[in-house]
Amino acid sequence: MTVPEPAFETLRLDGVTRRFAGHAALADLTLDIRRGEFIALLGPSGCGKSTALNCLAGLLPLSGGSIWQDERRLDTLPPERRGFGMVFQNYALFPHLSVRSNIAFGLQMRRLPRAEVRRRTDEAVRLVRLEEHAAKLPGQLSGGQQQRVAIARAVVISPSLVLMDEPLSNLDAKLRLEMRTEIRRLHQSLGLTTVYVTHDQEEALSLADRLVVLRAGRVQQVGSPEELHTRPANPHVADFMGFRNLLRLRAEKVAGDSVVMSLEGVRLTGTAVADVRPGDEVLAAVRPENLRPGAEAEEGLHCVVDVVEYQGREMAVEARTRDGLQLHLRTTARLAPQDAITVTADAAHLLVYPAGEA
Missing domain, CATH: 2.40.50.140 (Nucleic acid-binding proteins)
Known part of the structure; x- marks a missing residue:
C-alpha cells in the first residue's frame, strides 16, 4: 500500500491539559513525536492516557496547552480537519456494511473517484489479509478479524497520524499476540506515525519505539522500551x-x-x-x-x-x-x-x- 509523504516532521504537544469539574485528568503533557515513530501511552486505569488520545483526536477540547504539526496549530481544528485515523477499543464498525464497504467509507466521504476508492480499498483488504472475507458483515467475523477491518479503515485514508485506543483489550490471549505482530508489521511496512494507548506493559514494550508512562494525569517517564524496563525513573514506574x-x-x-x-x-x-x-x-x-x-x-x-x-x-x-x-x-x-x-x-x-x- 502506497502512503504519501507524511504531512509533518514533528507533532508537538505543548503543556496539554484537560480538566473535568476542576480536576486535572491530564496535566501539562509536553511531548515531541517524530515522523514515523510509534509512541505508546502506558499506565493504569485513570492515569490520563485515553484522555490524551482524545485530546489529540479532537474529541475533547483542551483546558490548557496546544498541539502543533510543525508550525500548524491543530487543537483549534475540528477532528475531521486533522486528518488522523483512529482505531477504537470496540472496533466501531458499521454492522450493516460489508468489510469492503466499512474500509471504503472514509475514502467515499472524501469524495475520491470511484476507481481510486476501489484501488485503495483493495490494497487495504490485502494488507490486513482479509481477501476471503471482504463481502462479509462484521457480525460474521471473529474479534481479531473485526479489529483488522478497523485498522484497515484507519490506514486506508493515508493519515498523517494513527491513534489506537487499547485496540487489543477485547481479544483473547492468542489473538492479542497475533494482532500485536500484525500491528507491528503494518507500522514497519507503512511507516505510519502511531500513538497507541495501553495498560499492558508487555504490549507496549513489544510495539513501541518510545513509551510515555502516566500516573494521575502526569508524565512519570519517557524513554525507550529498554530504558523503562531496566531503569525506571521512580518507584511508581x-x-x-x-x-x-x-x-x-x-x-x-x-x-x-x-x-x-x-x-x-x-x-x-x-x-x-x-x-x-x-x-x-x-x-x-x-x-x-x-x-x-x-x-x-x-x-x-x-x-x-x-x-x-x-x-x-x-x-x-x-x-x-x-x-x-x-x-x-x-x-x-x-x-x-x-x-x-x-x-x-x-x-x-x-x-x-x-x-x-x-
Missing part, C-alpha cells in the same frame, strides 16, 4: 513495569551509585537510581525473575515458600521472610509450599530510590 518487590529499607553506606542496606540482618547491595545518602530511608526494587532462590543453608534472606504457580517454563513463587515480609520470585527451580529457601539478588538488579518518591 518500577512498580508498574514489573518490579513487584518494593522493600522499604535504610541506606547504611553509599559509594557512588552503590548502596548498602540490611534486611533481617542480611546485607544487601543495590544500585541507586537517584541521589541517596547514608541514613536515608529508601525503596529497593527488584523484579521477581531477578530474585534467586537457594538452599536453606546458603547465605541470603531466609524464607518459606507460601504459594507456587506453574506457568510453563517457570514457576511464580510467593515466599515470606522470617519477619513476614512477602517476596515474589520467578524461577525454574522445582519448589513446593513450606520449602525453606534463601533468596539473593545481584546489586545491578536491585534498584534503590529515595523513599520520598513513593
Whole structure:
C-alpha cells in the first residue's frame, strides 16, 4: 500500500491539559513525536492516557496547552480537519456494511473517484489479509478479524497520524499476540506515525519505539522500551513495569551509585537510581525473575515458600521472610509450599530510590 509523504516532521504537544469539574485528568503533557515513530501511552486505569488520545483526536477540547504539526496549530481544528485515523477499543464498525464497504467509507466521504476508492480499498483488504472475507458483515467475523477491518479503515485514508485506543483489550490471549505482530508489521511496512494507548506493559514494550508512562494525569517517564524496563525513573514506574518487590529499607553506606542496606540482618547491595545518602530511608526494587532462590543453608534472606504457580517454563513463587515480609520470585527451580529457601539478588538488579518518591 502506497502512503504519501507524511504531512509533518514533528507533532508537538505543548503543556496539554484537560480538566473535568476542576480536576486535572491530564496535566501539562509536553511531548515531541517524530515522523514515523510509534509512541505508546502506558499506565493504569485513570492515569490520563485515553484522555490524551482524545485530546489529540479532537474529541475533547483542551483546558490548557496546544498541539502543533510543525508550525500548524491543530487543537483549534475540528477532528475531521486533522486528518488522523483512529482505531477504537470496540472496533466501531458499521454492522450493516460489508468489510469492503466499512474500509471504503472514509475514502467515499472524501469524495475520491470511484476507481481510486476501489484501488485503495483493495490494497487495504490485502494488507490486513482479509481477501476471503471482504463481502462479509462484521457480525460474521471473529474479534481479531473485526479489529483488522478497523485498522484497515484507519490506514486506508493515508493519515498523517494513527491513534489506537487499547485496540487489543477485547481479544483473547492468542489473538492479542497475533494482532500485536500484525500491528507491528503494518507500522514497519507503512511507516505510519502511531500513538497507541495501553495498560499492558508487555504490549507496549513489544510495539513501541518510545513509551510515555502516566500516573494521575502526569508524565512519570519517557524513554525507550529498554530504558523503562531496566531503569525506571521512580518507584511508581518500577512498580508498574514489573518490579513487584518494593522493600522499604535504610541506606547504611553509599559509594557512588552503590548502596548498602540490611534486611533481617542480611546485607544487601543495590544500585541507586537517584541521589541517596547514608541514613536515608529508601525503596529497593527488584523484579521477581531477578530474585534467586537457594538452599536453606546458603547465605541470603531466609524464607518459606507460601504459594507456587506453574506457568510453563517457570514457576511464580510467593515466599515470606522470617519477619513476614512477602517476596515474589520467578524461577525454574522445582519448589513446593513450606520449602525453606534463601533468596539473593545481584546489586545491578536491585534498584534503590529515595523513599520520598513513593
